[in-house]
Amino acid sequence: MAEGAVVTQPPPTVSPPKCPEGWNKIANRNYCSKFFTGPRADEKTWFEARDYCRDIGGDLLSIHSAEELRVARHGKAWIGLHVADANTGYVWSDGSPVNFQHWQDGEPNNFNNAESCAEFKIYHLDDNGGSWNDANCESYNDWLCQIQAGVTPRPPRNNTVQEFNTTADGWLEWRGNHYYINRASMSMEEARRFCQQRHGELVTITSRAENVFIWKQISRSYGRYYIGLSVDYDGSFWWMSNTPVEFLSWDHKQPKENSINDNCVIMSYYMGFWSNCNCGEELKSICKRSASAPVNTTVAPTTAPVGGCPTAWQQFNSKCYTIINNRKMTWEDARKQCITMGGNLASIPARNVQAFLTTRMAEATSTDLWIGLNSINQDEFYWTDGKSRRYTNWGYAKNKRRPGSFYQRWNEEDCVIMSSSPMGFGKWMMKSCNDTNGFICIRDLDKSLQSKPNPIPLNAYVSLANDSIKVVTQNLTWAQAKANCEKDQANLASLRNEWTQAFVELMAITLKTPLWVGLNKDETKGFYRYIDGWSMNFANWGEDDRCGPTDSSDYPGVCPEETEVEYRQTYSWIPYKGHCYLFVPEEVEWADAGSSCARHGGMLASIGDPDEQKFIETNVKVFKDAHSSFWVGLFKSHRGTWQWLDKTVMDYTNWGQEQPRADYGEIESATGNWTTGRRWHDRAYICETPKVMPSDVGKAEPQGPPERRSRTHNSLASFS
Incomplete structure (x- = not known):
């Protein structure tokens, strides 16, 4: 290096700015x-x-x-x-x-x-x-x-400030009104009643600002919400609050054109736009009321509709019904005809309506009748008039599965009839909408007409199909009622089919009193058989009146409550010792029977000793005229050995002659012998499940006096 030269220092290395942690x-x-x-x-x-x-x-x-x-x-x-x-x-x-x-x-x-x-x-x-x-x-x-880069982020401000005041009963306050987000799933009719019971109405939306406010309250949680707009058959709109329609916020391609069922309107959580839907869908909802609403006062009770029915219509409760059995139409044509007559195809929201219509069917010429239930262009069954779907009465057709509820579809038959078949009279059956049948219409009462409810036929015989039945209003014991009927050369009524059951049930509902019928196991050797000799191939036991032996206190517990509405309305678990049994008179394959039992919390029944055999034999015998045998949980394994599905040790058998010959076990209704069937055979079946302990045994409902026969009831006489 030359003398006097200056050493140039390299510039210091500058590190590029770094990102904060997490960036x-x-x-x-x-x-x-x-x-x-x-x-x-x-x-x-x-x-x-x-x-x-x-x-x-x-x-x-x-x-x-x-x-x-x-x-x-x-x-x-x-x-x-x-x-x-x-x-x-x-x-x-x-x-x-x-x-x-x-x-x-x-x-x-x-x-x-x-x-x-x-x-x-x-x-x-x-x-x-x-x-x-x-x-x-x-x-x-x-x-x-x-x-x-290189900048340290500042802490964010705390923005958790409540935007809107909330009332003591949970309503949001906004611009002089209160709003309530009801997240319970209900039909529109139920949702509207919910709002009205709280001094409100399903929400009326009058501006974009109000629409955005409401949407912001629901947009963080998934769902669709009823609002108070209705779509009429002609495509016009109206608010249930009678407010003029000044603002609309329809989603793309909404409201749906040519939609036969969709007369209600919902708001979507996603964008806050509106679409129309069937009023029977169980959805969330939004209520609105004035901020000056009297929230602390009692809501006035709902007044019953007033008015009467036109000629050829019959009044039941607050509706009018007519059965058209002399003209056969497709489902859609029948619906249009009902609308032309001021109504719609009938919905059946409760058992009492079913009983009324079944009775009217029996009085008329027998033919299948369209009702308003359908699954056209949808995955579920809905009533075309949008009524709630809390009641079912599905029937069963051989080689066809019935839907276990409104939410299952097994085939392409999208419309529903009330059947006129003796094997399932009044039951709901799926059919192609292009079939032609009679139909049942429903309409509101006409306020300009005087109410003329159907007279109750008392103390006189009424013809019902092949039977004649009389309601006796005198309070008698069972024995006195039997003697009273015998004076007419008749018997206490045998409820051998759906139409007699429906008529008797309707009379009991109308009179608000129980009625004696011709069942008394003390008169028929310990079995429930009708005293006039008819076998009991139809049953509709109430919860406290089940057929079967008295349950012993050595086997505590209760039978589980059936979760599916349609089964709870039709069948009951029967207690015996430590288990409960369900006798299902619907013929299905063995594997399907096992799956059905599992859905109801049990398994196909096993039979472990002579006492259990006698109990099951007694209960299947009442079905011997309708079902030759019932599937039980017995099957032959791949090793060729016979086993119970619930893994019970098989140390008791009751095989019939030359049995077993096939692969799956069944019990004969007439003899109680065990026989066998093939995988593809259809049979009725028996489910079994252990008893469950009640949550509070000390508070169990009293079972009533042991001697029911000493009670006095009205009675039913019948002869065929």
């Missing part, structure tokens, strides 16, 4: 980004997300190249692109130029003229980059912030 470098920019996510309740609108990013020292993310599309996680989140002015189009919230775009196919589409903010979507971490979609700025979302 990621943005490609070629001196910025960092972070994906903010959390529970649904912490999501933000686009404006809230922008303010959050600015509070901590940054802004919503802007993107200016394909390299910047990769983020550290998948999902969807707000970015800074938005339409601040319709004349200028999309701009970035940080003021940077819009020099790169990466929209999804078909976006932005400004759906329903309500989407002005951009969200970033990436569904897989191995994607090359996310794409953009326009969305409603008021919807809730995760968000992406950006901040300059």
Whole structure:
């Protein structure tokens, strides 16, 4: 080095600014980004997300190249692109130029003229980059912030300020009105009653601001919510509050055209737009009332409708019904005919209506009749007039499965009739909507007509199909009632079929009193058989009047309550020792019988000793005229050995002659002998389940006096 030369020092190495912990470098920019996510309740609108990013020292993310599309996680989140002015189009919230775009196919589409903010979507971490979609700025979302590298984010402000006051009974206050979000699933009719019982009505929406306010209350939780708008058959709209229709917010392609069932309106949690639906759907709902509503006073009771029925219509409760059995139409033509007559195809919301219509069917010429239940263009069965679906009366057809509830469809038969078949009179059966049948119409009472309820036939015989039945209103013991009938050369009534059961049930409901019938096991050697000699091939026992031996206190516990409404209305678990038994007179294959028992909390029955054999034999014998045998849980294993499905040791048998010959066990109804069937054979079946202990045995309902025969009731005489 030359003398006097100065050594030049290299410049100090300057480290590039780093991203804060949890933040990621943005490609070629001196910025960092972070994906903010959390529970649904912490999501933000686009404006809230922008303010959050600015509070901590940054802004919503802007993107200016394909390299910047990769983020550290998948999902969807707000970015800074938005339409601040319709004349200028999309701009970035940080003021940077819009020099790169990466929209999804078909976006932005400004759906329903309500989407002005951009969200970033990436569904897989191995994607090359996310794409953009326009969305409603008021919807809730995760968000992406950006901040300059080297800058430490400030703590966010606490923005957990309650926007709206809440009343003591849980209603939100907004601009002089109260609103209640009812998250319990109900039909429209039930939801409306819920609102009215709280001095409100299903919500009327009169402006976009009100619509946005309501939508914001439901947008964080999934669901559809009834509002108070109705769609009439002619496509017109009206608010249930009788407020003029001044504002509408229909979703795309809504309301649905040519929709035969959809007369109610719901708001979606997703965008707050409206669509029409069947009023019988069980959905959430929104109530509204004036802020000056008398919330602490008793709601006035609902007054019963007044009026009468036109000629050829019959009044029952507060409705009019007519049966058209001399004209056969398709389901749709029948529906149109009922509407022309001022009504609709009949809905059957309760057992008493079913009993009334079954009785009227028996009095008329026998033919299958359309009712309003259908699943046209939908996955579930609904009443075409939108009534609640709390009651069912499904029947069963050989080689066809019946739906276990409204929510199962097994075939393409979308419409429903009340059957005129003697094997299931009055039961609901699925049929093709293009079949032609008679039909039942329902309509409201006509206020201009005087009420003329059908007279109750008392103390005189009424012809019902092949039977004649008389209701005797004198209170008598069972023995006195029997003697009274014998004076007419008749017997206490045998309820051998659906129509006699329906008539008797209807009389008991109307008179509000129990009625004696011709069952008394003390008169028939310990078996429940009718005293006139008819076998008991039809049963409809109440919860406290089940057929079977007296249960011993050595075997505590109770039978489980059937969860499915239709089974609870038709069958009852029968207690015996430590178990309960369900005798199901519906013929299905062995495997399907096992699956059905499992759905009801049990298994196909096993038989472990002569006492259990005698109990089961006694109960199946009453079905011998209708069902030759019942499946039990006996099967031949792949090793050729016979086993019980519940793994009970098989140390007792009762095989009939030349048995076993097939692969699955059954018990003969007439003899009690065990026989066998093939996998594809259809049989009735027996389920079994252990008893359960009640939650509070000390508070069990009293069972009543042991001598029921000493009671006095009205009675029924019959002869055939």
